[in-house]
Amino acid sequence: MVHFLRNKNVTIIMVFALLLLSVYSIISFKLNLGSSFYDSTALVLELSETRATDNVRAEVNNLVRLSGIEKEGLASFHIYFQNLTLADKAKLDSNLPQLFPSLISSNYFAYQPVREQLIEERIMIVTSILSFMAMVYAVFKIKNVGLTRLEAINFILNELVIVAFMFIVLSGFIALSGQLGLIMDFPYFTMTLSALFIILAFELYYLFKFQVTAREQKKYDLTQIETKITTLYWPEFMFLLSITIVVFFIPWLVVDVNLAISSLQILVSILLSAYSFFVLRAHYNKIELINLPVIKKWKFLHRNW
Secondary structure, eight states: OHHHHTOHHHHHHHHHHHHHHHHHHHHHOOOOBOTTTSOEEEEEEEESSOOOHHHHHHHHHHHSOOSEEEEETTTEEEEEESSOOHHHHHHHHHHHHHHOTTEEEEEEEEEOOSSOOOHHHHHHHHHHHHHHHHHHHHHHHTTTSSOBHHHHHHHHHHHHHHHHHHHHHHHHHHHHHHHTTOOBOHHHHHHHHHHHHHHHHHHHHHHHHHHHHHHHOSSOOHHHHHHHHHHHHHHHHHHHHHHHIIIIIGGGGGTOHHHHHHTHHHHHHHHHHHHIIIIIHHHHTTOOSOOOHHHHTOGGGGSBO
């Protein structure tokens, strides 16, 4: 299976397919922001008996798609809807007494978040800062390992493209999950930031191993270094991968259905990191993004970095 995935043609097809699907998802689908980030209509249900939150959510969601639910006390629920129409209200009002025989009252009110959260902008800012820090780390981490300045520039550009590829695929998955109805609230975007952190953490791990391995080489050869990293450090990488799954992913599976589904983006980031470590770099690191003959003639680029 690994040999099949590492096949050059298979890798090219998978990368382009993932990129096309992700870009289409980002352009076509919108984030399904929850009540924490978006104006909503809230329905307050007062019941005379205790009902499980998941049960109430399922019953109401079968009538009208909701964007969030909160339980207050033993039998009071705040249910949030986006773009609730008069027809939706009529449907709810006519069916709620049948669904909840213990219904005491149901009232609607307009709900607005305390302030504009600007969640997309915040994610972009955090991602940009983390990416910049990773780039600065890469620049200094590969000094004095036998690379020329031109080789160092090509290597850093290749790594940035690989990270950008993983970010795009993750963003496409996030957009798709919103289209499928997953509510994007504070826990969801906390997991989004965790997924971005995981991608960058494993990128920094690779850069550290690259530095260690490159210094052991008498003659610099990127293909040999990549092969040696994969051969020597795959048990360590799999151990770190397993720890990441146990700490960041598995605990959410036993908490709540929505949290479990939200945590899938963490799993996607882990799979992308594994794919780049075992498969993508085997082919992509052989590419020289700066390969113009005019640039190659610049003498200062051939000095050691």
